[in-house]
Amino acid sequence: MELKDIKLTKQMAKALAIAEQECKQSGSPCLMPEHLLLGCLDDGSSPIKEAKQKSGIDIDVMKKPYNPSHENFSFEICEPFKIPISASTNLVIEQAISYMRNYNQIYLNEGHVLKALIKSGQTEKLLTQEQKNILLSEATVSRDMHLDLAGYSPPKKLYRDIKMLSDDDAERLIHFINNEFGTRWTQSIKHALRHNHPSIYIAEDQSGEIVGFAAFDIHQPGCFGPMGVAKKQKS
Incomplete structure (x- = not known):
């Protein structure tokens, strides 16, 4: 799987960069699903902020108790990552891409990755069931983006097509x-x-x-x- 061939939203690209940073700071020899989770939760988009607020997720608290075991890791190289990723991380990304394609979308976003992380069981040690449910309902589904057009007037002349x-x-x-x-x-x-x-x-x-x-x-x-x-x- 080559992530370099997949288009990323700006927020997703930011989340991956944060995940790499978390990996380096943790001392892990490769990027784990936990680092992906931290990256997605720290990306700053409105759906993620709302989900964190409703579920009480505290990223700083989440980082402290996690002490990954570095035994029996299977490393893979996956662009655009600059560091190796674990086989489990690769599976999560493949599942996220599958969600993207099933939705007939062409940009991978943090909602796809969060859903893949949760559905694959990679968040069991870090999130409660309630927190997972809130993330799934608030941050991984299509959202209605209401725009008030009460003062809008259609143009007198439309484009030809x-x-x-x-x-x-x-x-x-x-x-x-x-x-x-x-x-x-x-x-x-x-x-x-x-x-x-x-x-x-x-x-x-x-x-x-x-x-x-x-x-x-x-x-x-x-x-x-x-x-x-x-x-x-x-x-």
Whole structure:
């Protein structure tokens, strides 16, 4: 497995750097899953902060009781890490990448890694069951990012390949969403389609194929989302 071939979010890259630092400070000969956990928990993103606050996780306290055994380690080299990683760390990263791909995403984030750490049993000595449950529910799932658009006015002229959804486009949009993102947004869109002129826009490529969509006001007035872009269009 070559992590160098995987795109990382900025927070994930920061978390990996922190994990390496924790490894060096602990005196471990290779980067362990525990170092990954500390890196992810110390990355500073809002979901992680909220989960730590709700669960009472204290990173400084977490570091003190842990004294890793350096016996029978199996080392591996994995770019972009500058130090060896353990076989168990490699398995965690592979599982995290699998989660990323299952979600049809192209950037590895700390939520994928945290989920892999917890589900693989690598956090048993460091987290209580309650703390694991909170992390799974708060920091490893998709989040609604509400944006208040109460004062927003649509532009008078739209881009050539972006248009408001018409009745003729509705079935194509449902098909696009199912293929690209699964069924988690389908019911919301179908519910919105029952109303006249729902605030849903689609983007098409030169052949007329839908490559993205965005909606607002369909959950509650002034709120944006869901939205999505075809995987092949992402950079």
